[in-house]
Amino acid sequence: MPGGVARKVEDLRLVNLTKQFGGTKAVDDLSITSPAGSFFALLGASGCGKTTTLRMVAGLEDPTHGQIFIGDQDVTELRAFQRPVNTVFQSYALFPHLDIFENVAFGLRRRGVKDVDDQVIAILELVELSALARRKPSQLSGGQQQRVAVARALINQPDVLLLDEPLGALDLKLRRQMQIELKRIQSEVGTTFVHVTHDQEEAMTMADTVAVMNAGRIEQMGHPAEVYELPRTIFVANFLGQSNLIQGMKVSTGDVVEVSANGLGFRIPSKRNVAPGQSIVIGVRPEKIMVLDAHDESKLPAGHNRIYGTVTDVSYTGVSTQYLVETPWGQSIIAFEQNSIVGDRCELGDPVVLGWAPEHTFGLDPAEGLNAGLDHAVLELESDTEA
Amino acid sequence: MAPVVPVASVTTKVAQASKQRSRIAYLLLIPGLGWLAIFFVIPLVTLFMTSLQAESASKPGTYVPGIQFSNYTDALAEYWPQFVRSFVYAGLATAFALVIAYPLAYFIAFKAGNWRSLMLVLVVAPAFASFLLRTYAWKTILADDGPVTSGLNALHLLPDGRILNTGIAVVAGLTYNFLPFMVLPLYASLDKIDYRLIEAGNDLYGSPQQVFRKVTWPLSMPGVVAGTLLTFIPAAGDFINAELLGSTKDKMIGNVIQTNFIEFRDYPTASALSFALMAVILVMVLSYIRRSGTEDLV
16 A cells, blocks of 8 residues: 555465355355465356355355455454455445545445545545545546545455456446556555456456356466466366367377377377367467468478368458368368468468467367357357447 | 538527427426416415405404404414424324334335335235224224223323323324325335445445445435425324324314314414415425435435
8 A cells, every 4th residue: 555554465265165046056166265465367257156256255145155264364254344355346336425535435434544534535546536536426437436446445455355347337448448557556555356257358467367267166277378378178268268179089198199180180298188088179279370371381390280271261350360261071260360471361262271389289178068168258259349 | 611511400400309399398387387376376375365364344253355464473372382283293203104114114125025016015005095094993993992002001101091082192193194105205215225335335344333324324315305204294284183083182283274264264364374384394394305415316
């Protein structure tokens, strides 16, 4: 905090946290540790249990089983107003009958702090709203209200700050701006932030650790780059970014797993494979794929995995060109190519060869089905274009 | 520039259209204004004129038009105890109604779930029976040999040993009869409160009591103001409850007006009292609304 004394920062631990609503488990035996001072993102589609998890941490929902620790303190039995946790609500939930100053001062006053002026003014400066202190929330824009909500929570110096889709109501441009702003505030105050979102890009840009949630459970957790580069389940591969997935069988194992699929051979470093049995799904991210004219195949480095096909769609998006390539077995492979490459782009109907390094390939367990996580991602894309 | 001309003509068209719309809006006001003029303004003027009439010198017992302000001072000098009692009873009934209605409305708005509609119907249901009949029913309920009175007497809680024909019965009747007018506006304004605001209050270290005082109560103020007005105003002018449930010592200003009008045929005094009652209530209501400061919440 600006001007404040150095204070302890606490981690947040959820141990076997479960929440049952009637017959359905909204949150299923969740165990997470969010290190002190980290920016932790819970990412998932609506209904995956991420908001319920957050509400349990805030104390607004009682867990069916499990415990919540902040530092060494078990807060499971504490009521919301007794927890050293504050929330930035999705709808901001600013008090309409109080002005901005009083909204921000609310938490301090409830804890009996006498002189709140200096602290309120300092935090309003942090979120650049000092000039609007005497306005009512309804007189502010969405972005300003969002900043008030952050200030109102942060002024209490909570051990953990919870953010429940705080940017969902903002338009795309403002959302990007606020993402950077929130990240700046987080590094300035050093509090542990737990951020719930369905926006994968938001989770990746802001968080130190991303946990992808599905049906009440954590699918995968780690640094955004790690989760993106090496998804461990088909759900994650499809939900976080896009993936090309091809079903095949293992031919040989060792340091490098060799896979045969649709008459082609592929190689994956065995540490990038999690498929336990013979059958395997190999995956590659679209931007890892090089798209070359069929007669330029010799330009591909030796040892690269490759697929032959025909271009069925080319879309130029400025930064990159997006290709849709149909393989002889009828699958569409998506590939992004940077527009920095000198030379001709491939055209519709061109026979092409797609190549990528074995180190960019990942091997997944086919058990959950190739479409796991897909419909969610499509839904998010649609809701994004509407917004 | 080419587009300037069409743009200008479009704006004039828009202006014409909006002018036409506002003219239609005024036309829609006519039936209501007409109703008010015939059934409110004219009777009010008549009432005021009657209140200033003087007794005819040639024919005692009849009244002629005049400007006799002493009607007011005489009426108030004679009937001020009933005047004061009216406001005391109405004030007490309003306070009791608020205390009973607030928790009820709170429960219906936040906790009733699927029972909400049924409970609202039950609040209004008594109004399906006539006001007079319901007040008669209270005569039975509070009768000297009835269960309520005997029960309270067994505990030695009643100073006079009875409820019926006392001020307690009148206030109880008023409270009961006007309770729905308190519950409904309170429910409407509590129901409008976003429950997440209460959660936010809890999240910001507010204990349940603090959150009630600092969030729920202020946000329900429009309902409190509307409910207290809808209870107090008719209760202050009511005469049925005092007539049926009270003794001659518990008469309210409504009874005095009624007696003067129907029995004594002293129209100027009855009118002066009616007019004074309206004026006092109007002044009280205005200062109340101003003090409660709910303008920007409604």
